[in-house]
Amino acid sequence: MIRSFLQSDIPQALPIEEATQIAPWSEVAFLRCFEAKYPGWVIEDQGQVVGFVLLSLAVGECHILNLCIHPKAQRRGFGRQLMEYALDWAKEQGAGIVYLEVRRSNLAAILLYQNMHFKQIGERKDYYPAGRGREDALVFARDIGIEVFLEKGGL
Numbered sequence: 802m803i804r805s806f807l808q809s810d811i812p813q814a815l816p817i818e819e820a821t822q823i824a825p826w827s828e829v830a831f832l833r834c835f836e837a838k839y840p841g842w843v844i845e846d847q848g849q850v851v852g853f854v855l856l857s858l859a860v861g862e863c864h865i866l867n868l869c870i871h872p873k874a875q876r877r878g879f880g881r882q883l884m885e886y887a888l889d890w891a892k893e894q895g896a897g898i899v900y901l902e903v904r905r906s907n908l909a910a911i912l913l914y915q916n917m918h919f920k921q922i923g924e925r926k927d928y929y930p931a932g933r934g935r936e937d938a939l940v941f942a943r944d945i946g947i948e949v950f951l952e953k954g955g956l
C-alpha cells in the first residue's frame with residue numbers, strides 16, 4: 802500500500818535510509834523536507850514501511866529528492882511502484898519535467914530509471930561524498946509534459 806509520508810514515519814524511514822545510502826540523510830534532512838512541505842509517500846508491506854520517495858515541485862519542475870527501499874524488500878517492484886505513483890501525482894499537478902541525480906556506481910537505480918524511460922541528460926562532477934573522495938552524479942530527466950499532451954490526443 803502506498804500512502805502519504807508523514808512526519809511520524811521518520812523513525813521508520815531513518816533505518817531504511819541508513820541501510821541503503823552511502824551518505825544517509827539525517828533526521829534533520831527529513832524534517833527540512835516537511836518544513837518545506839515537500840510531497841512524499843511511503844510503501845508498506847504487511848503493515849511495515851519498507852520504502853519511501855520524496856520530491857519537490859516548483860515552476861513545473863519536479864525533482865526526485867530521495868528514493869529508498871529496505872534491502873530486504875528490494876527487487877519486488879516497490880521502487881518502481883513508488884516512482885510511478887510519484888510521476889502520476891506530478892502529472893496531475895501539471896509538472897512538465899522530472900529530474901533526478903544518481904551516483905555513477907548505482908547500477909540498480911540507473912537500471913530502474915532507464916527502465917522507466919528516464920534519459921541521461923548530463924552529469925555533475927564530484928557531486929556526492931564517497932568512501933574515498935567524491936563521486937559523480939548522472940543527471941536523468943523524463944519529459945512528462947509531452948506524455949500528458951499526447952495522452953490527451955496531442956494537437
Ligand SMILES: CC(C)(COP(=O)(O)OP(=O)(O)OC[C@H]1O[C@@H](n2cnc3c(N)ncnc32)[C@H](O)[C@@H]1OP(=O)(O)O)[C@@H](O)C(=O)NCCC(=O)NCCS
Binds near residue numbers: 821
Ligand atoms: C534503486 C532502488 C530504489 C530500486 O528499488 P527496488 O524496489 O529494488 O526496484 P524494483 O524491484 O521496483 O525494480 C524495478 C527495476 O529496476 C531495476 N533494478 C532494481 N534493482 C536492481 C538490481 N539490484 N540490479 C539490476 N536491476 C535492478 C530492474 O530493471 C527492475 O526491473 P525488473 O525487476 O523487472 O528487472 C533500491 O535498490 C534502493 O533503495 N537502493 C538504495 C537507495 C538508492 O540507490 N536510491 C536511489 C538513489 S538515486
